[in-house]
Amino acid sequence: DQQVKQNSPSLSVQEGRISILNCDYTNSMFDYFLWYKKYPAEGPTFLISISSIKDKNEDGRFTVFLNKSAKHLSLHIVPSQPGDSAVYFCAASGRFNFGNEKLTFGTGTRLTIIP
Amino acid sequence: ETGVTQTPRHLVMGMTNKKSLKCEQHLGHNAMYWYKQSAKKPLELMFVYSLEERVENNSVPSRFSPECPNSSHLFLHLHTLQPEDSALYLCASSQGVSGVNTGELFFGEGSRLTVL
Numbered sequence: 352d353q354q355v356k357q358n359s360p361s362l363s364v365q366e367g368r369i370s371i372l373n374c375d376y377t378n379s380m381f382d383y384f385l386w387y388k389k390y391p392a393e394g395p396t397f398l399i400s401i402s403s404i405k406d407k408n409e410d411g412r413f414t415v416f417l418n419k420s421a422k423h424l425s426l427h428i429v430p431s432q433p434g435d436s437a438v439y440f441c442a443a444s445g446r447f448n449f450g451n452e453k454l455t456f457g458t459g460t461r462l463t464i465i466p
Numbered sequence: 467e468t469g470v471t472q473t474p475r476h477l478v479m480g481m482t483n484k485k486s487l488k489c490e491q492h493l494g495h496n497a498m499y500w501y502k503q504s505a506k507k508p509l510e511l512m513f514v515y516s517l518e519e520r521v522e523n524n525s526v527p528s529r530f531s532p533e534c535p536n537s538s539h540l541f542l543h544l545h546t547l548q549p550e551d552s553a554l555y556l557c558a559s560s561q562g563v564s565g566v567n568t569g570e571l572f573f574g575e576g577s578r579l580t581v582l
Contacts, residue, residue, distance in 0.1 A: 389531065394556055394573030456509035
């Protein structure tokens with residue numbers, strides 16, 4: 352049973368518009384959430400994170416929103432740029448985990464930015 | 467070199483072969499991980515080493531054998547694999563502290579394994 356779900360395997364967005372990637376989780380004990388970005392032939396790289404004590408975290412063009420009651424988080428990229436084309440993984444962990452040892456990942460969403 | 471490096475980048479092996487994947491981190495981290503990425507599946511944690519001791523083994527078959535000789539190096543020894551083991555194997559490291567979510571994993575570029 353997948354505890355972290357990314358229901359959209361792919362998303363295409365026009366350059367300059369907003370990209371919204373969604374992630375749902377089922378375990379209410381998760382209290383820390385991360386987004387990773389992966390280019391082909393490279394390993395995932397950390398993008399942005401949010402703790403459950405917040406509902407929003409912003410870093411430049413990237414903003415993550417957390418809705419704890421809905422067990423839902425989203426990553427907003429605005430404005431979208433061609434270099435944002437990649438696979439985005441949502442991940443979650445909780446105080447019941449041992450540090451990073453049990454990060455639970457989603458299946459990823461492939462974002463394509465159309466010039 | 468900086469970051470997390472993995473070798474080889476690509477490996478093709480038969481089911482009776484013995485091979486090893488190597489990972490080296492140059493970040494001074496104290497925890498290292500092996501993840502498996504199969505098509506259309508989430509990243510699966512295989513092994514975790516913290517301060518060179520294994521702290522997690524997610525029921526991985528014994529045909530995968532990890533080795534962590536020091537905090538900078540991690541190996542994954544492969545023996546008698548099956549075609550379904552074909553996947554991208556990712557190494558990662560972090561400066562993990564017990565009970566604290568530092569969050570950020572630093573990944574290598576992965577070793578693409580094909581088992582014939």
